[in-house]
Structure formats: structure tokens, C-alpha cells
Amino acid sequence: MKVLVINAGSSSLKYQLYDMKDESVLAKGLVERIGMDSSIVTHKPAGLAEVSEVSEILEHTTAVRKVLSLLTDKEHGVIGSVDEIEAVGHRVVHGGEYFGESALVDGDVKTKIRQLFDLAPLHNPASMMGIKAAESNMPHVPQVVVFDTAFHQSMPENAYLYAIPRVLYKKHKVRRYGAHGTSHEFVSKAAAEFLDRPIEELKIISCHIGNGASLTAVQEGRSIDTSMGMTPLEGLMMGTRSGDLDPAIVPYVMNKEELTVNEVNSMLNKHSGLLAISGISSDMREITEGMQKGDANSKLAFEMYEYRLRKYIGSYAAVMNGVDVIVFTAGVGENSVVLRKKVCENLTYLGVELDEELNEIRSGEPRRISTANSKVQVLVVPTNEELVIARDTNRIVQGLKS
Numbered sequence: 015m016k017v018l019v020i021n022a023g024s025s026s027l028k029y030q031l032y033d034m035k036d037e038s039v040l041a042k043g044l045v046e047r048i049g050m051d052s053s054i055v056t057h058k059p060a061g062l063a064e065v066s067e068v069s070e071i072l073e074h075t076t077a078v079r080k081v082l083s084l085l086t087d088k089e090h091g092v093i094g095s096v097d098e099i100e101a102v103g104h105r106v107v108h109g110g111e112y113f114g115e116s117a118l119v120d121g122d123v124k125t126k127i128r129q130l131f132d133l134a135p136l137h138n139p140a141s142m143m144g145i146k147a148a149e150s151n152m153p154h155v156p157q158v159v160v161f162d163t164a165f166h167q168s169m170p171e172n173a174y175l176y177a178i179p180r181v182l183y184k185k186h187k188v189r190r191y192g193a194h195g196t197s198h199e200f201v202s203k204a205a206a207e208f209l210d211r212p213i214e215e216l217k218i219i220s221c222h223i224g225n226g227a228s229l230t231a232v233q234e235g236r237s238i239d240t241s242m243g244m245t246p247l248e249g250l251m252m253g254t255r256s257g258d259l260d261p262a263i264v265p266y267v268m269n270k271e272e273l274t275v276n277e278v279n280s281m282l283n284k285h286s287g288l289l290a291i292s293g294i295s296s297d298m299r300e301i302t303e304g305m306q307k308g309d310a311n312s313k314l315a316f317e318m319y320e321y322r323l324r325k326y327i328g329s330y331a332a333v334m335n336g337v338d339v340i341v342f343t344a345g346v347g348e349n350s351v352v353l354r355k356k357v358c359e360n361l362t363y364l365g366v367e368l369d370e371e372l373n374e375i376r377s378g379e380p381r382r383i384s385t386a387n388s389k390v391q392v393l394v395v396p397t398n399e400e401l402v403i404a405r406d407t408n409r410i411v412q413g414l415k416s
């Protein structure tokens with residue numbers, strides 16, 4: 015079965031076409047700057063050269079149409095016709111308490127995803143655009159949604175409740191949901207496999223550090239706490255998100271600066287984090303470069319980012335009464351040698367011993383970066399959220415046939 019995986023952002027759409035016979039990726043790509051003057055489409059068919067073009071793509075339906083035309087293109091295509099795509103899988107960040115697992119898309123599922131727009135304002139509306147775009151271009155193809163929050167539904171009440179009036183949970187479902195669960199689950203399983211240990215015996219701290227960033231304490235293979243909260247704003251300092259702050263700052267700043275709810279939300283989600291502190295960029299590559307060139311603001315941004323990450327690692331070691339494995343994943347976690355080094359240098363009290371040479375090796379495979387004597391195994395495990403989405407989609411759609 016061929017499965018198209020779509021990860022839609024507000025102005026971008028990432029895609030991968032899988033052949034589930036052997037889980038190979040036939041093609042993958044990205045449509046960026048949807049709705050802006052000139053959109054950029056990048057398409058990489060397996061075994062062929064990448065193609066990139068600038069075109070006018072005003073909304074997600076057109077983006078999906080463009081993807082389908084590239085997938086079936088005479089020169090750059092990998093399938094003869096769109097009919098070969100038997101299912102579409104979508105990443106959806108917020109499933110609230112509705113979804114503890116992936117689901118086949120129907121009217122009810124769409125209504126629930128819409129109800130959760132407020133809880134993931136940067137992500138859920140974009141996913142819905144992706145779903146609608148796929149539906150209008152492939153009306154007879156079954157669609158599956160895979161939720162970032164699903165893996166975290168195992169958290170106990172003492173971890174997911176906030177210490178505020180209980181009525182807010184009862185009336186409005188105010189609680190911790192977390193995110194990046196697909197990734198945390200994938201890398202923690204891969205870590206156990208790499209170590210050849212049953213996951214049930216391991217205490218794992220999974221660090222997904224990309225554009226958005228979150229940590230999860232994984233015990234006996236289940237998420238027992240995670241740093242993102244009701245929305246993906248809580249927890250670590252991120253590219254453009256503040257992460258944790260004193261909640262009293264919000265009304266205080268709103269009052270002093272005469273900001274509306276939308277404005278303060280936008281400030282904390284889009285204009286904070288690395289970007290706000292460095293004044294340069296939300297991208298860790300540019301921050302590291304700035305720091306190495308002696309830019310004081312980039313240095314401070316890096317230090318705050320690392321410091322907060324380390325505080326969370328310490329707190330999750332406390333939550334599990336120990337830690338056997340620390341896993342780094344996603345854009346920053348997989349690539350930033352210097353961030354991993356700084357974090358590990360300050361975790362010697364836990365028994366972490368970094369092997370600096372192993373830390374410098376670049377590879378797309380799971381690997382150990384701690385020494386053979388390190389009490390805690392530190393691993394880099396490339397995440398693959400798309401593969402998990404393709405597997406779930408395949409399983410659910412195959413189930414429809416039987």
C-alpha cells in the first residue's frame with residue numbers, strides 16, 4: 015500500500031510518500047511560503063535529483079494539488095497516477111482528551127480537531143487545512159490522523175493537573191497534554207532496541223529539541239510527565255516560544271503595554287525564545303555562529319536555552335528517581351554537538367560521562383555519545399515522525415479492508 019504522509023504548518027506543507035511493502039520512501043518534499051508572494055516547492059524523488067521551483071501557491075489545496083502533480087510528473091514523478099495512493103496520514107498536534115490513539119478521519123473527528131484549535135493555535139488549524147486539502151484533491155481516499163498528544167495520555171493525574179481550581183479542568187479541560195508524543199515514543203523505543211534492553215526496565219529522558227522543544231520522562235515505556243502543557247508553549251525555551259514563565263507576567267504586561275489576548279499570545283509564541291534574547295534569529299545554527307563570533311546576545315540566548323534544558327533533565331531524573339538513558343533528537347538534538355556537550359558537562363552528578371569524539375560523529379543512525387563507563391547512557395536517535403504516521407495509517411486502513 016502507498017501512503018502519503020502530510021505534516022501541514024500554517025505556511026508550509028511537508029510530505030512523504032511511502033511504499034509500505036518495505037517502508038521505503040518513494041519521494042519527499044516541502045512546500046514553503048504558502049499564501050505569500052512566491053512559494054518554494056522542493057521535491058526529492060528517491061534515487062533522483064532534488065528539484066526546486068518557485069510558484070504561486072495561495073492556499074493548502076493548491077499545495078496538495080502541486081504535490082500530487084509532482085508525484086505523478088513524467089520526469090520527477092514516482093507513481094503513474096494519483097489512484098496509486100491508497101491512504102493519507104496527517105500529523106495533528108492536539109488531540110485533547112479525545113484521542114489516546116490515531117483515528118480514521120470522519121465528520122466527528124474533524125469536529126473534535128476544530129474544537130481544539132484554541133489549545134494549539136499554531137498547529138491544529140494548519141492540520142485541518144491539510145486534511146481539507148487532501149480531501150478535496152483525493153475525495154475517495156481514506157485519511158488517518160496521528161496525534162502528538164496521544165502518547166502522553168498515560169500521564170498520571172498528579173502530573174497532568176495544574177494547581178488551579180478543579181472546576182477549570184471539569185468545565186474547560188484545562189490540564190497538561192504535552193506534544194511531540196509520536197517522536198518521544200519512537201525514539202524511546204528505538205533507544206531500548208539500540209541498547210538491546212526491554213523498555214519496561216528503563217528510565218528514559220527523551221529530549222525532542224527542534225523548532226518546538228519538549229522533554230518527556232518515559233518509564234516502563236510510558237510517558238509519565240512531559241514539559242509542554244495545555245498548549246505547546248510551556249516548558250523549554252524554544253526558537254520563538256518563551257517556555258516557562260511566571261504566569262503573573264501575562265496580566266502585568268497586558269496591563270502595562272495595553273495588549274490584547276491575541277497580542278500577548280503572539281508575543282509569547284512567535285516573538286520570544288531564542289529570537290527575543292539573541293535579537294538575531296530563532297535558528298540554533300545562527301545562534302551558535304553568533305556566539306562563536308563573540309556576539310554577547312547570542313551567547314546569552316544559548317546559555318539560557320542550555321540552562322533550562324538542564325534544569326528539566328534534572329527534574330525528570332527526580333520524577334523517576336533516577337535515569338538510565340538520555341536521548342537527544344530532532345533538528346537541534348540530532349545536530350548540535352556544542353549544545354549536547356554543554357548539557358552533558360553539567361550532568362556529571364547523575365553519572366553522565368560524555369565521549370567527546372563520539373559526540374562529534376555525524377550520522378543518520380542511532381548512536382551512543384557517552385563513554386563505555388558512563389552510568390547513564392546518552393544517545394542520539396534520529397526521530398521519524400513520518401514513518402510512525404505511515405505505519406499507523408497503514409494499520410488502520412488495512413483494518414478497514416478485513
Ligand SMILES: Nc1ncnc2c1ncn2[C@@H]1O[C@H](COP(=O)(O)OP(=O)(O)O)[C@@H](O)[C@H]1O
Nearest residue numbers: 223224225226296297298299344345346349350
Ligand atoms: N547543525 C545544526 N546545529 C544546530 N541546530 C540545528 C542544526 N541543524 C538544524 N538545527 C536546528 O533544528 C531546528 C529545526 O528542527 P526540526 O526538528 O526540523 O524542527 P521542526 O520539525 O519543528 O520544523 C532549526 O530551527 C535549527 O535551529
Ligand SMILES: CC(=O)OP(=O)(O)O
Nearest residue numbers: 107193224225226246
Ligand atoms: C508541537 C510543536 O511544537 O511542534 P513543532 O516542533 O513541529 O513546532
Ligand SMILES: [Mg+2]
Nearest residue numbers: 224225226344
Ligand atoms: Mg518537528
